Amino acid sequence: MTVIEANGLAKRYGDNVVVDGVSLSVKEGEIFGILGPNGAGKTTTVECIAGLRKPDAGSVSIMGLDPQRETREVRKLLGMQLQHSELPEKMRVYEAMKMFSSFYPNPTDSDTLLERLGLLEKRKSPFSKLSGGQQQRLSIALALIGQPKVAILDELTTGLDPSARRNTWKLVEDIRSTGVTIVLVTHFMEEAERLCDRLALIDQGKVVAVDSPAGLIEQVDTGKRLRFRPSGPFDHRLLTDLDDVVDVSEQGSQIVVSGTGNLLQSVSARLASHDIVANDLRVEQASLEDAFVALTGRSIELGEHSERAA
């Protein structure tokens, strides 16, 4: 079943086209990623989907409801964790939970939710005394308190340290296992690869590709690469005449072989028959990062840095 259907969303600010014909459909129970560099239009896209912004063109349906017209109904079904959203400094965790509970017809038990998020012992702490990770988890708790069917999580782990980030990922998987459909906005490759069932690559306001992480990588997989240190003298021609091998080169003491098909088997068989041992053998495969570069012609990290500089 389709939970979110967006068609031809467009949004511009002055001459700046931020979202340029984005269409997506999110299925029930999946973690759907929206991946792209900063400034790609990811946040504007989800804010249009959630009805926080009015798109200039296109339509959105969330479980059959129009977020522009049936806003209140949509708000009850959709929890949203916003990027850069704080609470008043002196507001205590339990106060925020109590306040947000009062907004929904069927709120979940606040202490149970805090416990699941590891915040129960912090329930009396003021917001300003929470760590970045705790503030982020509280933000998730507030997005989930109304028992939404869909949760949009925007740049959930930005600014968190690696261990807090990993804990947050675990949490997202837990939330999904309770049947909540999740839209995850991120610019972290690793996060998208680890969590998402399917993801949309967004660049310069356009959807470049939609697939599973593995599917995206396969789309652009131009080949595999092997690296090893040969145990003895080694002639390139030993490998270049293999069908699966495209290229052989040297990097310092390492031999780098690129090719296709059963590259690993054919290379190791040939080396074995000449009594050469491949030390420190590594197989390199395309990553989501490579897929992004191949599909957009740009590096996601570069996009991020240029955003920061700007």
Next chain:
Amino acid sequence: MNALRSMTFIEIKQFLREPINSAMALGLPTALMIVFGNIEGMVTPDVQWGGLRFIDYFGPSLVVITVAVLALQSMPSYIATYREKGVLKRLSTTPVSPIMLIGAQLLTQLAASVGAVVLLMLVGRFGFDVPLPNHPVDFILAFVLGLSALFTMGLLLAAVVPNGRSATAAGFVLFIPTLFFAGVYAPRPFLPDFVVNFGGYFPPSVQALQDSWTGNGANPWHLVTMAGIVLVLGPITAKIFRWT
């Protein structure tokens, strides 16, 4: 309504957690009354104050101090901070409108205003024999309308300033003339006539408070002006209010 009640309750708690601000707003006028009440010259009737004691005469100006601190300093800085921190935007992702938070904040500030004035009157009445208003109905009208006009000005400010700090700074620009026209810096008999007259029309109309407290009842034009300010500035505020 459940949401408004829980928000107002939490807003009141937040307000009380700023001890300096809340003590200043709630207690300053009463503290001043206690100080004046213990100064010989201020508890002796004098023609200068229309034959009243200074302490009887000065009540309305003390009321203006309270209302001005709350409406022009405290409230705009809360609302601007909520905008700055993304609290208003976060609320717009819930079934409850961020307008509700502004409502809860206003209710909190109104409760503080009423509390401070009641405290002032009780301490004045029982501590220093300051009479209660001669015309209670007029006084309540003048208080409610003057308060509304000043809070509308505060909201207009909160509508446009980018953050809490600039709200405080911009609030000060309105705060100074408000206290000046209310005769806080120099008691009004020392001010030129046109300034005293204008004080009837500048929110929250100290003259209307004075006339209903120690005089013969509020001048309807003063009250109409306060209502007019709300009716004109209110819709403008709603129109230009920035939520994010």
